[in-house]
Amino acid sequence: MPPSPFPFLLSSPRWALLLGAIALAGCSAFAPADDAPVSRRIASLLPADALLIGEQHDAPAHHLIEREAVQALVERGRLAALALEMAEEGNSTGYLDRTASESQVRTALSWDDKAWPWSDYGPAVMAAVQAGVPVVGANLPREHMKDAMADVSLDAQLGDAARAAQQDAVRAGHCNLLPESQIVPMTRIQIARDRAMAQAIVKARVPGKTVLLLSGSGHTTKALGVPQHLPTDLRVRTVQLQAGAAGERSAAFDSVWQTPALPEKDYCESLRRSS
Known part of the structure; x- marks a missing residue:
């Protein structure tokens, strides 16, 4: 779980807008339309050793896409x-059998x-479990x-x-309400989390197959997130799931898949009230 009591913030529209401003990498040359079947969109990104899908945590459409992405690769x-x-x-x-119950999983x-x-x-x-x-x-x-907050070696990552x-x-993810003294320690946590996810991908790697990572979109951006911590010999593809239009599509991902906009919500309101 993220260190903030507001885990959605780093995958909120505020985060998506910031990613667009700091995009440093190029987009995929081939991008099927947003209404193309998920299986076709997945196929356009293969072959890949790792496929990173970045969601907005409170967008129901993103969870449906993730289920279809799993099935497409299966x-x-x-x-x-x-x-x-x-x-x-x-x-x-x-260690579980493919017939394992949801409770066991x-x-x-x-x-x-x-x-x-x-x-x-x-x-x-x-x-995934039912597919073995x-x-x-x-x-x-x-x-x-x-420990991550105090680990100065993470600054060099x-x-x-x-x-x-x-x-x-x-x-931005904490609504500009964090004390400035907390910015560096909290950034180290974010870097440590990205590095942990990268290590999980490397450990799960199987030649000729694809490890699928599901995370918030902030972790999948190529310039800042998990891809920065992956070996250069891995073929990595990144996708941002974007709820609604947010201006020009970010170049921080190989592909951006737009989904219906969510009702307007002030993600920072409860944090401002408690500060």
Whole structure:
């Protein structure tokens, strides 16, 4: 679970707008239309050793797409593993049979339903389990976050420009309400989480197949997120799921898939009230 009590903030429209401003990489040359079947859109991104899909956590349409993405890779015989921001590293369904119940799967992943509603992610998770594909936790364990905040070596994991952009993203993701003294430590947590997810992908890698990571879109941006921590010999593709139009499409991803806009919501209101 993210260190903030507002885990949606780093995948909110505020974060998406910031990503557009700091985009540093090029888009995919071939991008099927937004109304193309998910299986076709997935096919356009293959071959890939790792496919990173970045969601807005509270967008129902994104969870449907994630379920279809799992199924598309399963049908092609390409899914090596399903890695999740929504479960901590060290948790895995690898020892379970494909007939395992949802209760068994949730136990295997130490699932936190308050942080990540099972009704949102269960369909994608169970599609992988029922196909005999391991589902692995990829997020940094909560008990490691305090150490990450003090780990100065994490500052060197990004270049100066990217680290500054990540710090701006942390500010925006917390509605510009964090004390400035907390920006560097909280940025280190974000970097540590990205690195943990990258390590989970590397561990799950199978030649000729694809590891699928589901996470918030802030983790999938090529300039700042998980791709920065992956070996250069991995073929990595990134997708941003975008709820509604947000101006020009971000070049921080290989592909941007637009979904219907959500009702307007002030994501910072409750945080302002409690500050």
